[in-house]
Structure formats: structure tokens, C-alpha cells
Amino acid sequence: MAPSRLTAQAAGVNGKTALRFLLRAFGAAILILVIWRVTTVGLAEGYPASFWISQALNGLVLGGVYALVALGYTLVYGILFMINFAHGEVMMIGGIAGFFALQFSQARGWMEGPWPVVVAALLLIMLFGMAASVLIGVALERLAYRPLRQAPRLVPLISAIGASLFLQYSVLLIFGVSPHSYRKPALISGGMRMGDVFIPYTGAIIFFTSILLMLALYFIIQRTKLGRAMRAVAEDRATASLMGVDVNAVIVITFMLGSALAGAAGVMLGFHNTVVKFNSGFVPGLKAFTAAVLGGIGNIPGAMFGALILGLIEAIGPSALGIPTEYKDVIAFSLLVLILIFRPSGLFGEVLSEKKA
Amino acid sequence: MLKELRIPALLVITLLLLAACVAAPPAAEAPAEEASMDEAPADMSGKVVIASGGNIRIGGSFALTGPIPDPGLNIRHGAELAIDDLNAAGGLEGFMFELVAEDGACDGTQGTNVGNKFAADETIVAVTGGTCSGETFGLVPILQEARIPFVSPSATNPDITTPDCDVCNRVALSDALQGATDADFVISDLGFTKVAVVHDNSDYGKGLAEIFQSNVTDMGGEVSSFEGVQVGDTDFRAMLARVGADGPQAVFFGGYSTEAGLIAQQMTETPGLEETAFMSVDGAYTQQYLEAAGDAAEGTYISFVAGADSEDMNAEFDAKYVEKYGVSPDDLGPFHSQSYDSVKLIAAAIMAVATVDDSGNLVIDREELISAIRSVDAFEGLTGTIKCDSIGECGAGGVQIFQVADGAFDQVSGFGME
Numbered sequence: 001m002a003p004s005r006l007t008a009q010a011a012g013v014n015g016k017t018a019l020r021f022l023l024r025a026f027g028a029a030i031l032i033l034v035i036w037r038v039t040t041v042g043l044a045e046g047y048p049a050s051f052w053i054s055q056a057l058n059g060l061v062l063g064g065v066y067a068l069v070a071l072g073y074t075l076v077y078g079i080l081f082m083i084n085f086a087h088g089e090v091m092m093i094g095g096i097a098g099f100f101a102l103q104f105s106q107a108r109g110w111m112e113g114p115w116p117v118v119v120a121a122l123l124l125i126m127l128f129g130m131a132a133s134v135l136i137g138v139a140l141e142r143l144a145y146r147p148l149r150q151a152p153r154l155v156p157l158i159s160a161i162g163a164s165l166f167l168q169y170s171v172l173l174i175f176g177v178s179p180h181s182y183r184k185p186a187l188i189s190g191g192m193r194m195g196d197v198f199i200p201y202t203g204a205i206i207f208f209t210s211i212l213l214m215l216a217l218y219f220i221i222q223r224t225k226l227g228r229a230m231r232a233v234a235e236d237r238a239t240a241s242l243m244g245v246d247v248n249a250v251i252v253i254t255f256m257l258g259s260a261l262a263g264a265a266g267v268m269l270g271f272h273n274t275v276v277k278f279n280s281g282f283v284p285g286l287k288a289f290t291a292a293v294l295g296g297i298g299n300i301p302g303a304m305f306g307a308l309i310l311g312l313i314e315a316i317g318p319s320a321l322g323i324p325t326e327y328k329d330v331i332a333f334s335l336l337v338l339i340l341i342f343r344p345s346g347l348f349g350e351v352l353s354e355k356k357a
Numbered sequence: 358m359l360k361e362l363r364i365p366a367l368l369v370i371t372l373l374l375l376a377a378c379v380a381a382p383p384a385a386e387a388p389a390e391e392a393s394m395d396e397a398p399a400d401m402s403g404k405v406v407i408a409s410g411g412n413i414r415i416g417g418s419f420a421l422t423g424p425i426p427d428p429g430l431n432i433r434h435g436a437e438l439a440i441d442d443l444n445a446a447g448g449l450e451g452f453m454f455e456l457v458a459e460d461g462a463c464d465g466t467q468g469t470n471v472g473n474k475f476a477a478d479e480t481i482v483a484v485t486g487g488t489c490s491g492e493t494f495g496l497v498p499i500l501q502e503a504r505i506p507f508v509s510p511s512a513t514n515p516d517i518t519t520p521d522c523d524v525c526n527r528v529a530l531s532d533a534l535q536g537a538t539d540a541d542f543v544i545s546d547l548g549f550t551k552v553a554v555v556h557d558n559s560d561y562g563k564g565l566a567e568i569f570q571s572n573v574t575d576m577g578g579e580v581s582s583f584e585g586v587q588v589g590d591t592d593f594r595a596m597l598a599r600v601g602a603d604g605p606q607a608v609f610f611g612g613y614s615t616e617a618g619l620i621a622q623q624m625t626e627t628p629g630l631e632e633t634a635f636m637s638v639d640g641a642y643t644q645q646y647l648e649a650a651g652d653a654a655e656g657t658y659i660s661f662v663a664g665a666d667s668e669d670m671n672a673e674f675d676a677k678y679v680e681k682y683g684v685s686p687d688d689l690g691p692f693h694s695q696s697y698d699s700v701k702l703i704a705a706a707i708m709a710v711a712t713v714d715d716s717g718n719l720v721i722d723r724e725e726l727i728s729a730i731r732s733v734d735a736f737e738g739l740t741g742t743i744k745c746d747s748i749g750e751c752g753a754g755g756v757q758i759f760q761v762a763d764g765a766f767d768q769v770s771g772f773g774m775e
Contacts, residue, residue, distance in 0.1 A: 051602050054628065058594045177426035179615050181648045196628045273591035274622065275615055275649060280591065315595045325596040326558060326585035 027342055034321070041322030050196035055315045061203040061272070063311025064210035068265035069288030070295070070303040071217060072137075072258030078234045078298040079254050082153065085160040086140055087262060088285015089167035090133050094263030095276035096171060097132030099180045101125040102270075111185040118187045129267035130260045136167070137259025138252060146248075164282075172278040179275040188271065202272040209268060213261055214304050220257070221300065230254060234298075283329075287314075290336040296346025306347065310335065403504060405482050407719040412455035413448070413711075415440070415703055416475040416505070418486030418496060423463035424559075424588045424613040428643055428690025429488050432510055433458055434682055435696030436485050438674065441681075443704050449711060452719050454704060457481065461492040463613075465560070468495025476503035482707060482721055483507065483730075485699045488692075490514035490561035500524050504723040506730050508702055508751065510695035513639065513662060514564040518749040526730055526749035528695045528702065528740060530662035530756070532561075535638060536568030538756035539660050542770055543607055543636060544576045553582045553605035555596070555620065557612030562588075565638055566611035581605045586616060593623050601629030610637045617641035618649025625653050634658065642691045647764060654761045663772055664694055664740020664754040671739055695752075698738035702751065706730040 069091050076084045102125050105111055110121040144163040148156045184202070191200035221227035232240040233250045241247045269284070270276045287310065295306025310332060317331040318324065339346065407413060417436050420429030436456055443454045457478075459471040468487050475481045476499050484500060484507035487493040493512035500507050501524050509517065509527040513535065518525050543549050552573055556566035563585070570580050581603035584596050597620070600608060608624060610617050617637040624630040636658040637646070647654050674697060678686045686693045706729040711721045733751065736743040741753030755772025768774060 047602050050628065051598060054598045055595060058592075058598065062592070172422070177422045178645065179649065181618075181651070183651065191626060193628075198626055198628050200626050273619065274651070275591055275619065279589070283589075318595070319599055324585055325599060326587060328595065329587075 023341070030338070037321045037323075042320040045319070045322060047319065048196065051319075052316065053197050055319060056312060057197065057199060057203065059312035059315030060308060061206050061311070062314060063291075063308035064207045065265050065269050065272075065284065066288045066291045066311055067214060067304045067307035068210050068261040069284060070291040070307045071214065071300065072262045073289050073292040074295075074297055074300060074303040075254050075258045077292070078300075079230065079251060080145070080149075080156075082145070082156045083160065083289065083297075084140070084145075084258075085157065085285070085289075086144070086164040086167060087258070088281035088283075088288070089164050089171075090137050090140070090259050090281070091262035091266040091269075091284065092276065092278070092281025093136050093167065093171065094129040094133035094259075094266030095270040095280065096175060096180065096266075097263070098125050098129035098267035098270050099182060099276055101128040102182060106183065111183075115187055118185050122185070122188070126264055126267045129270075130263035133259040133263025133266065134256050137255045137262070141252060141255040146251075164285075168278050168282070175278070177278070179277040179280075182270045182274045182276070184271060184274065200272070202268070206268045206272055209264065213264060217257065217261065218300065226250075226253065287332055290332055293336060294339050294346055296348040299346065299348050302346055302348035309347075403723045405480065405721045405723065406714075407452060407480070407721075409451075409717040409719075411480075411719075412453050413482055413707060413719070413721075414455045414457050414478075414480045415700065416471075416478075416481045416484040416486075417456050417458045418461035418468060418471045418475075418484060418488070418492060419458060420463035420488035420492060421458075421460040423467075423489070424615060425463055425488070425640065425643070425645070425690070427645055428511075428614075428692060429461075429463065431686060431690035431693050432486075432488055432696040434678065434686070434689070435510070435693035436700045438677055438681065439697045439700035439704070441677075443701070449704075449708055450713055450719060456485075456700070461487040461489070461496075463487075463489035463492050463559075465491040465495040468492035469499065470495075472496040472499030472503075475505060476500065481505060483703045483726065485510065485696065485703060487512055489559065490517060490564065491559050493517050494560055497522060497525055504727065506703075506706075506723075506727045508699040508730065510699040511692040512561070514560050515568070516564070520748055522749070523727055523731075526702075526745060526751055528664075528698050528738070528743060528751045528753075529692070530752040530754060531750060532565045532568055532638075532662075535660055535662055535756050536565050537572045538771060539609065539636065539638065539758070540569050540572030540576060540578075542658070542660070542758050543609065543634075544573060544578045546770060547607065547634065549578065549606040549634070551579045551581050551603075551605050552607045552609055553584070553600045553603065554580055555584045555586065555600065555608060555610045555612075557588050557610075557616050558585045559588055559612065561640060562610075562612035562638075564611070566609070569609055569611065586612075586620075588613065588616065590616060591619055593620050594627065597623055597627040597630060601627045601633075604629055605633060607634040607636060610635070610641070612637070613640040614643045614645035615649045618646045618651075618654065621650040621657050622653040636660070639691065642759070642766065644688055647761065650761075654764070657761050658758060658769075659761070659766060660756055660758045660771070661691060662752070662754065663757045664698075664738075664752075665742070665773075666694065666740065666754075670737075674739055694739035698736075698740050698743060701738060702730065702733060702736060702743060702745075705736055706733060 072087045105121045110117055140163055144159045145156050148159055188201045191198055229245045229250050232245050233247055237247055291307035291310045292303045295302025314328045314332050318328050419433040440454050440456045461468050461471050487496055488511050490512045493509050506524040511529045513529050513532040515531045515533040554566050554570045556563040573580055582600050610620055621635045639661045642659050642661040710725040710729045711719055714720050731745050733745045743751050743753050745751040757768055757771040759766035760769045
């Protein structure tokens with residue numbers, strides 16, 4: 001009896017070493033393949049420096065949007081240990097609400113007024129989009145997740161996917177299948193041209209606003225009483241509640257913060273890409289989830305940097321590898337698989353949920 | 358759990374990387390399944406029998422959701438008006454026509470679902486649709502097997518009609534013609550020698566882009582890049598930066614309205630493409646294109662496969678359309694006349710083969726109906742005099758080229774202007 005078990009264990013150990021070796025070999029092979037492609041094909045195309053700068057700037061704008069959405073995934077995961085797969089839809093609803101707010105202000109001629117009026121109107125549109133997203137985010141938490149808080153971890157996940165479909169098709173039924181086109185006011189149409197590099201104003205606004213919002217969020221979490229309560233709940237929900245933290249309120253506020261960021265992203269993406277429709281949150285939602293995993297889900301700075309890295313890779317990757325740009329999604333999701341294989345806790349580790357994992 | 362998944366995940370990733378590096382373009386497959394007549398559903402040995410008081414049911418596959426919902430709805434409206442007119446004229450021997458509308462979603466998978474639904478329903482006599490080429494490719498093998506003939510008002514991919522498919526017909530013109538005409542316009546009329554070609558990876562858009570590309574090359578022009586995007590994408594800046602690096606004189610896009618509009622708009626923000634001409638195709642001949650492109654639409658070119666319209670009949674149709682739906686047909690999409698003709702063509706073929714048996718039932722032989730559609734000759738429709746050839750090409754008319762001026766399509770070349 002005993003010797004046979006020992007052999008089995010030894011075999012298990014050998015198997016593990018072999019697997020680890022195999023993994024390393026695969027990792028190395030993939031790395032070599034990528035480097036070979038970049039040097040022999042991508043760089044051999046001979047694109048000028050301005051081309052790479054343009055692509056990098058495109059990537060940073062994409063990354064800014066992904067970051068705002070990724071923060072919502074990461075905040076909720078940090079506290080509830082669940083993936084809110086309806087988060088992309090929360091963003092889409094912000095975009096749809098922003099569209100109607102824009103129409104409202106256009107009908108009143110605010111978009112043709114002097115620049116302070118336009119800026120004020122744009123801020124109001126963004127706030128309206130954020131408010132709509134917050135409303136949906138809170139409703140989601142109350143109706144789809146709170147009743148399942150004690151259920152096994154897979155259950156809220158399924159509820160999230162259901163909620164995502166429910167939101168998409170509700171928007172389809174209420175607002176129709178046709179895309180809604182944002183009309184950019186003259187103030188933010190066009191962009192700056194520096195040599196052969198063009199920076200659309202909307203792109204610059206997205207990048208700087210997302211940095212600003214991320215700093216604000218970081219400040220809330222690290223420097224305020226509310227942030228301390230959030231970190232406490234993330235660390236240990238039961239103990240936090242014994243210490244007098246209102247756990248339910250903290251969870252609701254977490255959803256509000258995440259949804260507000262997603263709403264802002266939805267409105268800004270609406271102005272940047274100029275169309276929104278019922279399924280326009282789906283792909284960005286998946287990408288933002290990838291970004292959150294890339295940086296280490298539950299880790300706030302990780303989500304920000306993961307998103308910027310993902311945006312850059314998506315924009316530069318196809319050209320650097322010398323493959324058609326239609327494979328940008330393949331690159332993004334391959335990255336997700338690679339991260340899950342080689343570094344499941346992400347580039348920056350799961351800081352908030354260390355204890356739970 | 359994660360570790361167990363490692364090996365399969367590694368395999369998947371390796372395959373993905375290899376696929377990305379090798380990048381062999383997936384060939385659009387034209388289903389060419391040979392179906393035998395014996396396999397037809399056993400409803401009275403290949404006959405549709407409609408009891409007295411029943412309706413003659415015609416299926417419709419329309420792109421009501423997906424990338425072009427407005428044109429899809431427009432096509433459905435055209436079919437409904439044709440049914441109204443047929444019934445107002447007394448139907449057929451007292452039997453009324455009925456449209457069974459389904460959402461084909463402009464998508465091959467959904468086309469297959471719709472096809473299965475129709476094939477399972479023994480009362481469906483014929484089908485009008487699908488709207489998009491990919492959706493229609495989904496319908497083809499199923500309807501072929503079920504011996505249900507279809508006429509598409511708007512699927513333009515050349516491979517929809519083949520000598521192998523006897524149930525496949527269309528009143529739209531094949532993209533073989535549109536691609537060649539567009540290439541000729543860009544090279545000969547506009548005098549460009551270097552063009553970039555972009556497509557949306559749909560059967561329709563990619564097929565048309567490839568025809569355009571080969572025609573340009575044959576005429577001595579240079580195709581500086583051939584790039585694909587996805588239906589539903591909204592950010593084309595990375596792709597356009599790459600196209601712009603080669604400095605083409607024109608960008609040609611094979612695809613649908615929203616993507617076309619966004620590409621036209623984002624070209625104005627791409628170094629190297631600010632002043633470059635943009636041309637797209639019938640999938641973008643819509644109000645949605647003008648809306649999505651905004652000011653960037655001005656000066657862009659769009660081609661369309663137009664019918665040889667008879668003005669009186671169209672004025673009457675437009676009046677009925679506005680009365681019933683409260684909107685001008687052209688505001689929603691371009692293919693309403695083709696859709697109307699498609700249903701009327703099917704009805705004409707049914708009238709030619711249907712018989713009333715002794716018990717007062719209407720009997721339609723499926724095989725006779727299939728050949729009756731092909732024998733339609735000199736049928737007067739909204740899009741001109743329709744005559745079907747031996748592979749199911751029934752379209753009349755020609756390719757028109759428009760340029761956007763002051764937010765409207767203004768014809769600059771092609772059919773009807775010679």
C-alpha cells in the first residue's frame with residue numbers, strides 16, 4: 001500500500017516538473033516568435049517615427065477608456081470577489097443617456113453658444129451620463145447581486161451575464177436597433193496637428209479626463225474615511241462590520257463609484273467614436289475586463305496600467321507584428337490567455353484580495 | 358483549476374498566434390450542396406396543399422437587427438406593400454397571400470436559423486430574402502434541401518446564384534458588375550492610380566472588395582493596402598494610420614453604412630488621408646451613412662445597384678408607402694422597390710403553377726414552382742422589366758455612382774446618365 005502511494009506521489013512530482021518545463025518552453029517559443037515577427041516583418045515595413053507616435057497616441061486614448069471601465073471591474077471584485085459582467089452595459093447606458101442629453105442641449109442651441117456655455121453643457125452631459133450609469137449600477141447591485149451574496153461564487157456570475165443581456169436588449173427595445181450618432185460641437189471637432197501626428201481633441205480630452213478621474217478615485221480610496229471603510233470591507237467583510245462599518249452602504253458606494261467612471265467613459269467614447277447602440281458596451285467591457293486581469297484584478301493601480309498597456313499593445317501590436325489590423329482583438333485576448341497561464345495574479349498582483357485568495 | 362486548463366489554453370494560444378502570423382484569408386464558402394429531389398419533405402410528394410380559407414404563406418428573411426436595421430425594415434415594408442397589393446387585387450382564386458417575416462439579422466448564423474424555421478414549416482411556399490449576402494448564404498443549403506425557392510431583393514455577392522443551386526434567385530444585381538463599374542470609375546473617371554481597399558469581413562463587403570481589387574489591378578492600378586475591419590467596430594484610427602502611411606489617392610470600403618460613415622469621418626483625422634477621396638458601395642447608400650459620416654460625407658462617392666425605374670409605378674408605390682408607414686421610403690433604405698418586385702415575382706410564379714383540386718384546395722407543386730421562377734420573362738416591376746436567367750439572376754437596371762453634395766446623394770455617373 002505505502003510504497004505504491006509513494007511512487008504515485010513521485011510520478012506526480014515528475015509530472016509537475018515536466019509541466020512546468022513544458023510551460024517555460026511554450027512561453028519562450030511564443031516570445032521568440034513575437035520577437036522574430038517584430039524584427040523581420042514589423043520593423044522591416046519602414047514606417048516613419050510619426051506613424052508609431054500616432055499609433056501610440058491612439059493606444060493611450062483607448063487605454064484611458066479601458067482604464068475607466070476596468071476600475072469598475074476591479075473595485076467590485078476587490079470587495080465582493082465577483083466579476084460584474086454587466087459592467088460594459090453600464091458604460092453603454094452612460095453613452096445612450098449622454099446622447100439624449102446632447103440632443104437636449106443641441107435643441108436649446110447650447111452647442112452653438114460661446115465656449116463657456118459649450119463647456120458647461122458638455123460637463124452637464126457627462127454628469128447626466130454618469131448619473132444614468134450610477135442608477136443602473138445601483139439597481140444591478142440591489143436586484144441582481146445582493147440577493148445572491150450568500151450563494152456560491154458562480155451564481156452571481158451567471159446573474160451578471162443575465163443582467164448584461166437584459167440591459168442590452170432592453171435598450172434595443174426602448175431605443176431601437178439603429179446606432180445613435182453623436183454630433184460633435186465645433187469646439188471639440190478636429191484636433192491638433194504636429195508634423196505628421198494628429199491628435200483629435202476628443203482623444204486628448206479622454207486621456208486627460210480619465211487620468212484626472214483615476215487620481216480622484218485613488219485619493220478617495222487612500223485618503224478618505226470612506227476609502228478606509230472600502231479597504232476594510234475588502235480585507236475582511238465580517239470584521240469590518242464588527243468594527244462598525246456599514247458593509248451594505250460601502251458596497252453600494254463601490255458600485256456607484258465604478259458605474260460613475262464607466263458612465264464618464266461611455267459619454268466620452270460617444271463623442272470620440274460618434275456612435276452608440278445597444279451592444280456598443282460589450283466589446284469594450286470585455287477589453288476592460290482583460291485590462292483588469294492584466295494588471296491584477298482587485299488591484300487599482302494595476303487596472304490603470306493594465307488598461308494603458310492593453311490599449312498600446314492593441315494599437316501598435318498589429319503593425320509591429322506585421323499582421324492585418326483586424327487581428328487586434330486576437331492580440332488583446334491572446335494576451336488575456338497568456339496572462340492567465342503565466343501570471344494568473346496579473347502583472348501587479350491582487351493587492352486588495354490577497355487575504356481571500 | 359487554472360493549472361488543468363494550462364495545456365489546452367497553450368494549444369489555443371499557439372494556434373491563434375500561428376493563424377495571426379500566417380494570416381491566410383479565409384475563403385468565403387459558397388455552399389453548393391447538391392440536394393436530391395427524393396429528400397423533399399413528404400407533404401403530398403413535394404406539393405403544398407392549402408385548404409380552402411387558408412393563406413398562401415411566403416416567408417421573409419429581413420435584416421431587422423444587425424448592422425443595417427433601417428434598410429432591413431425598409432425591405433420588409435416593400436414586401437408588405439406587395440402582399441397588400443396582391444390581396445387587394447383578389448389574391449389567387451380566392452386564396453390570400455400572407456408574409457411570414459423573420460429577422461435574418463444580416464448574419465449567416467441567424468440566416469441558418471431562419472432557414473430551418475421555414476424548412477420545418479410545410480406551409481411555406483417560397484421565401485423573399487435574405488437582405489444581406491452572409492445571411493443568404495445561411496439560407497441557401499437549407500432551402501435547397503427543403504425545395505423552397507427564394508428570391509433575394511438585395512443580396513449582391515456573386516456567389517449567391519450558382520449553376521448548382523436551382524432555388525437561388527435574386528432581383529438585385531450581382532456585385533461582379535458593381536465592383537467592375539466602381540473600379541472603372543475610380544481609375545478611368547477620377548484618374549487615380551493608387552487606391553487602398555478596406556472591407557468589413559462580411560461575405561458581402563469582403564466579396565465586393567475583392568472584386569474591386571482585382572478589377573483595379575487588371576486596369577493597371579495599384580492597390581496600396583487591403584485591410585479588414587469587423588462589422589460593429591467604431592474606432593478605425595489604427596487601421597487608417599496604416600492605410601495612410603502608404604499614401605493612397607482613394608480609399609474604397611466594401612461594407613455597411615455605419616462603418617462606412619465612421620471611416621469617412623475618421624479619415625479626416627488621419628495624417629495622409631485628410632484630402633483622400635472615399636468611395637463606398639450600395640450597403641452604405643443610406644441616410645444612416647450620411648448621419649454617421651456627418652460633414653465628412655461631403656464629396657464622398659457611393660455606388661448603388663439601381664433598377665430601371667418606371668416613374669409612374671414608383672410614384673404610386675411611394676404614395677402608398679408614405680400613407681401606410683408615415684415615412685418616405687428613401688429615408689430608411691434603398692432596396693424597397695427590389696423587395697416589392699421580389700414578392701410580386703414569387704406571386705407571379707405561384708399563379709402560373711397553382712391549381713385548384715376537386716375538394717377546393719389550392720395545390721402548388723414545389724418543383725414546378727422552382728422552374729416557374731426561372732421561366733419568368735418580361736415581368737413588369739418597379740425596378741424595370743424582369744427576366745430571370747438560367748442561374749437565377751433576375752435583376753434589371755445598372756450601377757449608379759453618386760457623390761454627396763449638401764448632405765444628399767447626387768448622381769455623377771453610371772446607369773441612366775448615358
